[in-house]
Amino acid sequence: MKTSNQLLLLSMLSALPAIAAAADSGTGQPDTSKWECKGCASEQGWSGSVDAGLGHVSDKSYKFGEYTGLNKQGGFFLGDGSVRFRGAGAYYWNINASDLGLDSRSLDAEGGRQGKYKLILKYDELPHTLSDSARTPFVGGASLTLPPGFPAATTGAMPLASTMQQVDLSTQRKRLAVGGSWIGASDWEYAVKFSHETKEGMKRTAGAFFANSSQLVEPVDYVTDQVDASASYTGRRLQAKLAYYGSRFGNSNDALRWQNPFAVPAAPGAFAGQLALPPDNQFHQFLASAGYQFSDRTRGSADIAWGRMTQNGGFLASTLNAGLAVPALPGSSLDGRVATLDANLKLTSAVTDRLRLNAIYTHNDRDNQTPQASYPSVSTDMFRGTARTNLPYSFTQDKLKLSADYRFTPLTKAAVGFDHDRRKRTFQEVNTTNEDTLWGRITTRAMDNVDMTLKLAHGERKGSAYQVVPGIQPPENPLLRKYSMANRDRDSAGLRIDIAATESINVGLGAESSRDDYSDSAIGLTSGRDLGLNADVTWIVTEQTSLHLFANRQEIKSTQRGSQTYSTPDWSGENKDRIDTIGIGVKHAAIKDKLDVGADYTVSRAHSDISVNTGASNPAFPNLSTSLDSLKLYANYRLKDNWSLLGGYWYERYDTRNWMLEGVTPGTIPNILAFGEQPPRYHVNVVRLAVRYRF
């Protein structure tokens, strides 16, 4: 079946050029010899603006500065700029720089000779601060050791008070990209781009010895190199592209070793363990795509991509426990390899002026060709386990989408469609699932100033027999239906209304609802519900003032069931999330061409209720909640012709309640040496003042 699909696609692809019809009929072109474009205000030379200034952050918070680098208290340098060059002969440069004084700085330059070639240079940094309240007694990088006093039977018996040190968890990405493109002869264009990204820092992980575990600091020292190269052809009827994408990931640490802080007399020799860190891997992909305009009314396009993922990092030892005799591994590395094939064919045809038919076929294949072997196993460096054979999972998806759009009037259109989605999996509980979805959509201008769109869909997914997977030990409850493969009915509805209330006021309203029903699942996820309501108002109050308001509510609910006795369901769980977000934004030209001011205020409140019902009288879980208030004020005052003063103020308040972390110190859980992280809360004020020079 797979081969026939590929052949079908290839034959369709190869047929495209052969069907090439006669050249387009040209339209009459005017005599433009007197079109001098005298009024076209084209500028030559350098122009742009450069900002420089200072800012100050009032308080330290990893969460506030999560991705910006504004996580530290104190001053910072402000540097931004936007510079352009236009020269004779279409030579140009566009250079944009932002946040040069922060760990999230970026620089983006593009230039060359327009219509001939283009060069790009990009550099950006992205921090991700993860925690500023983690504490650990471990010291070291890729090999973590403990001070005297360890191991101990429980966290309560460990000398935590004298040994814990705070550690800030964060990573920093730095990416440099260079590239270029050339316009070749005969409608061909060639492009190449290379990017080199490093990611360094520390993140959270954990390592266990049977039921005792420790949260650990994992060193991050990654390099990812990516290459994109392409040759594309843009003809009048035929467009085509051949491309290569390569990605190579490297990790300078292959393992994280840590000393066992727990004394385990039952497993002598379990003094240390090591986690395998992400191994080096590669992905290479060749892509071909084409689009063909069969006629004014009919167009087809196709894509096909062959890829290969490989991973062959050397295996670590099965255990660091010298007291355990472990048979040899079947090899020194995995020789992991996955072939991917992704293909797509789309045809659209305006059969009449009113009716358009669309057909899309998509094929995605992840063929895991990694060899299977039996691996001797050691359970958490403590005990010999039974040998296990790896299960290289493969996935194949075939999707066919058919739809018809019909225009009743210029203002009323309807569409109906049918989607068929077939997925095949190996080494899993269900070999094949088939999902059919029928949908309809109608768009109409209900009144002169009101546009409405209603969309409804109903889908049913059915799987082949649900079976026990050989090789997965111990087995799952036979009544479990994993939600990715379970039989499911899905109903969704969406209504969107756009109202041009007046010439200056636009109102958008939306409601979306989706309901999943896993009625054949006795255990596992049994239902899901998502409801979204939103409203948006844009108001051009005067020529100088505009206002923007938005409000959004989302409710996500789901239910699941389990069996504590490994039989029929005897407990149920329910998750209910409610998120409300409202905001207002104002822009005001206070003094024309002199002073612009603005403000944005956003409030977000999230609540989650989690309940677990075992039939016994359990107290309820406390609410999980987060509240965010964010106010931004800004002003731009023009001092002289070329000079402006920019001011900004940003206040945020963030508060969160999370019972997974609250009150959990490193010694709270007897068998888990936790970081003792607490949920983030902050009040932060940021002020900025900068000077802008325009030239």
Add this chain to the structure above:
Amino acid sequence: MMKIAKPLLAALLWSLVSGVAVAAEESAPAAAEPPPPAPALGTEYTEKGADTCLMCHTEAWPYPIFPIFKSKHAQRADARTPFAKLQCEACHGPGAKHAGSGDKNTINSHKASSFLSPEERNKFCLDCHRGNSRTGWHASTHASNNLACTSCHKIHAERDPVLAKATQPDVCYGCHRDRRADFNKPSTHPVRFARMTCSECHSPHGSTTPAMLVKPSVNQTCFTCHAEKRGPFLWEHAPAAEDCTLCHTPHGSVYGALLKKNPPMLCQQCHTVSGHPAVARTPAGLPGGSAGASGFLLAGGCINCHSQMHGSNHPSGVKLMR
């Protein structure tokens, strides 16, 4: 053959019937009296090209026209550009009739209020921009929802907001209003801070994936930034190998690490084996609870021990604990 839910069928029938009714209503007066002259593009070009247009569309015109001269479209030394060809009329269509009458129903304004359909307006753009990422535009979700190129692109701007990192999300939020709320959730990708754009993951001109992703599959898209999770690993976690979105919700979550739920309930949707995974974790496991603080519930929950949930290459990592 699938069973169709009655409400859906009823709604679709209603849609079709009301569509026909609206069509009948709108076409009825047309039959009764001769229609007024239909808005139509002129066929003759102006005498002086842009110089004709700029006589009225001066710098004082309410919609800022002149920034286009700082854009690539206005580079006359590049033979491919509108200003090297028919200037304003390359995109707005033959303008003699409009220049003579000032009637906006004789020119392609590219505005949503235009008498031309989005498809007709887009032809002006696609005439040049039909290759590369636009090759599959014709069958894209945005095309089938009647978007015009100018629904997102501002052609006269010096720097098109949808192409700039800081301003792109606001353009997308114009329709995708729920996403603005998502990016204000506690755990999210850094779009709110202008450190990431929608188009780093999505290809708005159409792609081969349902959510118009930049790569042919969800995971291939995620691996462009998270290549360490690509493997293939000796011990794969099947859902991680299949589709990251089975556990994660990429636009934003109230839970950590963009997860759809917190462990242990997230994991217990699929892991039910006899022993600790099957046990209901109740508030009795909270600090001070009757069962004592539980490592199955607190700190990282399941991840306190099974930390290698994206896959492990350790020979003894079958339980994703090494």
